[in-house]
Amino acid sequence: MSEQQYRIEHDTMGEVRVPAEALWRAQTQRAVENFPISGRGLERTQIRALGLLKGACAQVNKDLGLLAPEKADAIIAAAQEIADGKHDDQFPIDVFQTGSGTSSNMNANEVIASIAAQATPPVVVHPNDDVNMSQSSNDTFPTATHLAATEAAVRDLIPALEYLQQALSTKAKAWKTVVKSGRTHLMDAVPVTLGQEFGGYARQIEAGIERVRACLPRLGELPIGGTAVGTGLNAPTALARKLLRY
Missing domain, CATH: 1.10.275.10 (Fumarase/aspartase (N-terminal domain))
Structure with missing residues (x-):
C-alpha cells in the first residue's frame, strides 16, 4: 500500500x-x-x-x-x-x-x-x-467461545452426526446377510456380517452424539460477569x- x-x-x-x-x-x-x-x-x-x-x-x-x-x-x-x-x-x-x-x-x-x-x-x-x-477480555472472549461452540454443536455438528448415524444404520440393515471375514491382528478371523460391522460404526456415532449433548450444559456455564480474574470487580x-x- x-x-x-x-x-x-x-x-x-x-x-x-x-x-x-x-x-x-x-x-x-x-x-x-x-x-x-x-x-x-x-x-x-x-x-x-x-x-x-x-x-x-x-x-x-x-x-x-x-x-x-x-x-x-x-x-x-x-x-x-x-x-x-x-x-x-x-x-x-x-x-x-x-x-x-x-x-x-x-x-x-x-x-x-x-x-x-x-x-x-x-x-x-x-x-x-x-x-x-x-x-474484560478474560470473561468476554471465553463467553463468546462457549456461545460459538454451543451454536456450532447444536446447529451443525449434532445434525451432521445424526445424519451419518442414520446412514450407517440403514447400511447395517441392508447388509445384514452379507457375510465377510472378521479381521484381528491383521489376519482373517471368524465370520461377521457387513451389517454387524456397520451397526458397530452406527453405535459409535450414536455414543459420540450422546457425549456431545452431555457437554452442552457445561458450555452453557458462561464466564461473563467475572471480569478480569473471576471476582466480578468493575461489573x-x-x-x-x-x-x-x-
Missing part, C-alpha cells in the same frame, strides 16, 4: 499505521503485526458470538443506567451488524494470539466504535470505556443474570 492508503492511529505506545478504509484501530493493528502465525482468523461463529455478546452487554448497561441510551443504541446496532456477518473482513487477527483473546476482544470493540462513528447520525463511543463497559452484580434475557 502507498502512504495515501494508510491513516495514523495513536495509542499509549505511540503511532501506528492502519489501512485507511479499515474499521479497526491501533490495538487491532498491533496485534496483526505481533501475531503473523497461521494466516487463519477467527471462525464466523466466534465473530457472531462476539457481536451478540457486545450488543447484550450494551443493553444491560443501558438498563442499569450505566451507559447513555444514545451510546448504547449505537453499540447495539453496530454489534448486530457484526453478528449478521456484515463485517467479517474487519477481523484480521490470527486465531493464534494471546490466550485471553484480548486482541480479538479489542478488535470487536474498535470495529463497533468505528461503525457507530459512521452511523447517521454519528455517535462517538469509546472502545474501552463504552463498548467494553463492565467486561454490576446484576450483569450476568440480566444478560440471560438477551
